Amino acid sequence: MRLAAAAVALAMAVTACAPSTTTRADQGKITLSVWGWGPEANYDKMFAEYEKANPGVDVDARSFTTATEYDTILSTGLAGDNGPDLAWLRAGANLQPLVEAGRLLPLDTKDVPGLAGYDEKVLRYAKGDKDGKVYGVPFAVQTLQVIYNKKIFADNGITPPKTYDEMIASAGKLKAKGVIPFAFGGKDDWMLPIVASIFGTAHWGGDEFIAAVKAKQKKFTDPRFVEGIDQLNKLKPYFPENAAGVSYTDAQILFSSGKAAMFPGGLWELNFFTENAKDVELGVFTPPVPEGQGLMPGFTDGSYGVNVKTKHKAEALKFAAWLASKDYGQLYTDTLRIFSAVPGVTPKDPLLGEVATTFDQHGATYFMNEFAYGNPSSAAVFSKALQEMLLGRITAKQAAEQLDKSVSTWL
Amino acid sequence: MALGARRGQGGNGSSYLFLIPALLLYSAFVVYPLFTGLTYSFFSWKGTLRDSFAGLDNYAGLLSGAFLDQLLPALGHNALLFAGTMLVQNTLGLAFALALSRVRRGKRALQTMFALPYLVNPLVIGYLWTLLLSPAFGPVNALLKPLGLAMPWLGDPDTALPTVIVITTWQWVGFPMLLFSAALGGIPQEYAEAARTDGAGSWQVLWRITLPLLKPAMATVTILSFIGSMGTFALVYALGGSNGAPAGATDVLGLLFYRTAFASGDVNALGTSSALAVFMFTFIFGSTLLLERVLRRKT
Numbered sequence: 001m002r003l004a005a006a007a008v009a010l011a012m013a014v015t016a017c018a019p020s021t022t023t024r025a026d027q028g029k030i031t032l033s034v035w036g037w038g039p040e041a042n043y044d045k046m047f048a049e050y051e052k053a054n055p056g057v058d059v060d061a062r063s064f065t066t067a068t069e070y071d072t073i074l075s076t077g078l079a080g081d082n083g084p085d086l087a088w089l090r091a092g093a094n095l096q097p098l099v100e101a102g103r104l105l106p107l108d109t110k111d112v113p114g115l116a117g118y119d120e121k122v123l124r125y126a127k128g129d130k131d132g133k134v135y136g137v138p139f140a141v142q143t144l145q146v147i148y149n150k151k152i153f154a155d156n157g158i159t160p161p162k163t164y165d166e167m168i169a170s171a172g173k174l175k176a177k178g179v180i181p182f183a184f185g186g187k188d189d190w191m192l193p194i195v196a197s198i199f200g201t202a203h204w205g206g207d208e209f210i211a212a213v214k215a216k217q218k219k220f221t222d223p224r225f226v227e228g229i230d231q232l233n234k235l236k237p238y239f240p241e242n243a244a245g246v247s248y249t250d251a252q253i254l255f256s257s258g259k260a261a262m263f264p265g266g267l268w269e270l271n272f273f274t275e276n277a278k279d280v281e282l283g284v285f286t287p288p289v290p291e292g293q294g295l296m297p298g299f300t301d302g303s304y305g306v307n308v309k310t311k312h313k314a315e316a317l318k319f320a321a322w323l324a325s326k327d328y329g330q331l332y333t334d335t336l337r338i339f340s341a342v343p344g345v346t347p348k349d350p351l352l353g354e355v356a357t358t359f360d361q362h363g364a365t366y367f368m369n370e371f372a373y374g375n376p377s378s379a380a381v382f383s384k385a386l387q388e389m390l391l392g393r394i395t396a397k398q399a400a401e402q403l404d405k406s407v408s409t410w411l
Numbered sequence: 412m413a414l415g416a417r418r419g420q421g422g423n424g425s426s427y428l429f430l431i432p433a434l435l436l437y438s439a440f441v442v443y444p445l446f447t448g449l450t451y452s453f454f455s456w457k458g459t460l461r462d463s464f465a466g467l468d469n470y471a472g473l474l475s476g477a478f479l480d481q482l483l484p485a486l487g488h489n490a491l492l493f494a495g496t497m498l499v500q501n502t503l504g505l506a507f508a509l510a511l512s513r514v515r516r517g518k519r520a521l522q523t524m525f526a527l528p529y530l531v532n533p534l535v536i537g538y539l540w541t542l543l544l545s546p547a548f549g550p551v552n553a554l555l556k557p558l559g560l561a562m563p564w565l566g567d568p569d570t571a572l573p574t575v576i577v578i579t580t581w582q583w584v585g586f587p588m589l590l591f592s593a594a595l596g597g598i599p600q601e602y603a604e605a606a607r608t609d610g611a612g613s614w615q616v617l618w619r620i621t622l623p624l625l626k627p628a629m630a631t632v633t634i635l636s637f638i639g640s641m642g643t644f645a646l647v648y649a650l651g652g653s654n655g656a657p658a659g660a661t662d663v664l665g666l667l668f669y670r671t672a673f674a675s676g677d678v679n680a681l682g683t684s685s686a687l688a689v690f691m692f693t694f695i696f697g698s699t700l701l702l703e704r705v706l707r708r709k710t
Contacts, residue, residue, distance in 0.1 A: 028429075069673070071673065071674075072673055072674075075458055075459045076459065078459075079460075087481065090676070093676045094676035095530040096676070096678050097457065097458030097459075097676065097677070097678045097680065098458055099458075100457035100458055100460070100678045101457045101458030101459055101460035102457075103458065103459075103460075109585075184545075186654050186657075187565070187566055187652075187657060188650075188652055188656065189652070189654050189656055240546075240547060241546065242546045242562075242563035242566050242567075244563070244567075244657055244658075245546045245563025245564075245565060245566015245567060245657065246545075246546055246547050246563075246566065246567050247541065247545065250545055250547040250548065252548075253548070254547060304638040372676060372678075373676075374477065374677070375472075375671065375675045375677035375679070375680065375683055376477060376478065376480065376481055376670070376671075376675065377675050377676060377677070380654060380670065380674075381477070382676075383654065384654060384658055384659050387657055388568075388657065388658040391567070391568065391657060391658055393568070393658065397423070405477075406477060409476075409477050
């Protein structure tokens with residue numbers, strides 16, 4: 001029986017279940033199916049706008065889990081005949097298996113004019129690494145920063161820090177009052193490079209350093225990078241006790257319940273905190289470094305791609321063109337409270353507007369997504385190394401060496 | 412004996428006919444996927460598109476430095492889980508079975524209570540225990556704090572794997588207990604009575620009569636524990652995520668396979684993970700055969 005279970009586990013790798021048909025035509029209407037990982041209701045609402053302007057088309061949004069299972073569902077769907085017409089694609093490294101398998105339609109500015117306006121920094125996450133073609137319309141840009149509880153700050157006479165020393169002093173003040181300064185948990189190791197980049201990107205010099213590493217002029221063992229990730233060690237006194245054992249959800253609850261004053265994380269947390277801590281007034285800041293202004297890392301979060309086998313190619317491309325338009329971008333930002341990747345969109349939400357201004361002036365590339373290649377992926381190797389560092393088992397230098405070693409296997 | 416005789420008499424072809432439905436299902440859902448998995452491992456892949464014949468390249472990939480650095484610790488953790496299961500879970504299971512064999516009233520109820528946790532999905536168990544053991548909110552640490560024993564049980568690499576063993580034991584202890592109880596029930600009372608008449612104390616009865624007669628049951632429990640420990644996935648996934656947090660201290664073969672196949676984002680993920688799956692299957696199957704031989708010979 002257990003042998004059978006092992007065999008089934010093995011079979012999982014090769015025969016994932018095929019999803020049911022989603023393309024159907026009723027009363028001469030064309031249905032475009034769109035697969036993704038976000039809440040369906042939000043997308044139904046947004047796509048209804050498109051349906052209004054294009055009466056012959058019915059857009060059917062289908063949402064799956066946000067977890068890694070989505071990748072399996074999508075690659076199986078696209079491999080068979082019952083896949084969607086359009087689908088959300090992961091950004092960067094995780095997009096490549098679909099590109100290499102030839103499952104996606106390359107997009108050009110002739111069909112999707114909006115692509116011409118995109119910043120190359122954003123667009124390259126939707127490109128095939130080998131052929132350089134665009135395979136998706138990027139939909140979101142996520143930024144990484146510190147989210148803080150305005151009331152706790154006000155109660156303790158603290159304002160968002162302008163200098164590094166001020167940040168440390170404020171954290172100390174909060175800790176003395178029994179408030180956890182930073183709600184951060186390192187048990188879910190994907191959070192570690194995110195938090196390391198929030199506090200460290202300015203230390204290693206942002207995009208310039210990333211470019212130098214890619215050009216093999218610099219290595220991750222560079223003292224500036226080591227100093228950057230060492231911030232996690234320096235700030236350890238201001239994290240929850242045994243931070244390496246605190247899970248991501250624990251950290252979220254510490255912040256939303258008011259036990260912690262700040263939460264270093266992605267902008268997508270705003271939605272969670274707004275839902276779960278309605279009375280908490282939120283603010284954001286980018287942590288300063290000893291040299292002065294900090295950098296706000298960000299990354300393209302995904303894109304809409306077109307199935308190469310779609311039976312409604314013209315309609316799918318027309319829809320993709322709308323997804324690249326400012327109309328959709330504005331709708332997206334205002335509905336979801338997430339930055340649209342479409343250029344020139346100004347968010348109505350004041351907090352989002354504030355972040356947009358900072359990102360324009362002091363934005364940087366989130367380093368880990370640039371180095372998520374290899375098997376095991378360098379991102380997984382480094383996440384684990386940072387966890388060991390947080391546990392005090394290795395030094396920042398050793399963690400950087402592990403990343404360097406992993407990157408050298410594929411760069 | 413009677414059964415064997417009957418089987419001998421009725422041994423004609425028609426009885427095999429009844430095996431066909433099961434055989435078909437078994438072939439379709441076990442043999443066929445196993446075989447395709449094997450063939451997949453000899454090709455290189457571009458996502459879900461089969462590329463060129465790769466020979467043993469995928470297997471060589473398993474032995475490459477970066478991958479081997481994950482494979483060996485994972486295998487080691489599987490082995491430690493097996494050792495821990497034998498030492499803690501099965502010893503306790505035996506103790507419970509022996510204790511229950513003396514209980515006259517409420518034996519059934521107690522047996523059911525001990526066996527209940529293994530009816531619950533390991534993912535649920537894992538989730539429950541992460542809540543119980545959470546260093547920020549968990550009641551376990553809240554109780555232990557006055558004693559100075561509060562620890563990030565699942566957050567410290569030194570305590571994480573032992574904690575997994577304890578939770579596995581909590582869930583599965585009823586299983587060896589039931590097997591041992593059944594085996595104990597099969598030992599005729601007369602043996603022990605005869606030994607007592609000859610002047611044996613209860614320890615002597617246990618060591619010289621009961622335990623030797625339990626050897627076949629012990630062999631079964633050992634083999635099932637081995638297969639269970641080697642194939643474990645759901646509980647460790649729920650407790651430490653797909654990377655075997657903290658710092659890979661609870662990483663096992665099942666998690667490594669999951670990461671390689673579904674979460675690596677590698678273009679050739681299907682090739683590497685198929686090779687890993689074949690390796691796991693061969694290793695578990697081979698070791699089980701070997702273990703069975705050794706254990707059965709002794710009994």
